[in-house]
Amino acid sequence: RWLAGFEMRRRARGIDIRVEETLSLTFEAPAGPFTLTAKADRIELSSTGAAVLDFKTGQIPSAKQLKTGFSPQLTLTGAILAEAGSKTSGPVEPEELTYVRVVGRKVPGEAKTMAEGAEAAHLSEAALAGLKARVARFDSERTPYLSWVAPQFMGNFGGNYDHLARVWEWHVVGGEEGET
Structure with a gap:
């Protein structure tokens, strides 16, 4: 019931839902082109941007882990959407980064939005900048x-x-x- 209610609320917004869509972005790095790929659990495209959702049966990463880059799945997926888009959408601004925990127990599930609006776009941009810096650092033979x-x-x-x-x-x- 919880999941059915969640779906009804989400779909009422008039969104285009993409499930397990593979996205990719290639950028130049010191040792040559680097390709970042992501397989998003769910992307919801609206007239204003995209929501990136990751479904979990276990623990949801903390906001601190997301913001410091220790849990980059949502932010890097958002960055790929902003830079390259999907195969059918073209670039689209990430406007929501959300974890959905589905467990079916006493508390059947929870949706935890980690960032919305400009913050979602900013965190996605920062995650991509951080990845590019790490790729450049590790392209150096001197980096252990x-x-x-x-x-x-x-x-x-x-x-x-x-x-x-x-x-x-x-x-x-x-x-x-x-x-x-």
């Missing part, structure tokens, strides 16, 4: 690839490549190889 950049978001098991970086060996033992 760190295994634990943000350990607070890694969970209990660490990264997929910790064994290659010998993270646990250095983390537990410390110091340099052969040092006691």
Whole structure:
């Protein structure tokens, strides 16, 4: 019932709904063209812009994670829409970034809008600028690839490549190889 009500409210606005549409944007970087792709759970096109929705069954990222770039899915999808648009729409301003949590329990779901209007457009633009800066930085041979950049978001098991970086060996033992 919650989801049916959510749908009725959203569709009453006279929107064109796109589900699991793949978007892409290619930009120039120091080592050559870089292509960013996103598969949006849902895009709602209106006469004034686009809403980007991501459906979750687990926890919704915090506003701080979204704004600091640790959860860039919505913002980068918004940036692709603003710069390149979709295959059929052309560029369109992101006007809403929303997570929809559907769980079907005591609280069956919730829609949490993280940004609207100018803030949605600004966060999307900032996310793209941040990505371009990181791509440029990592295109340099002098930039190291760190295994634990943000350990607070890694969970209990660490990264997929910790064994290659010998993270646990250095983390537990410390110091340099052969040092006691």
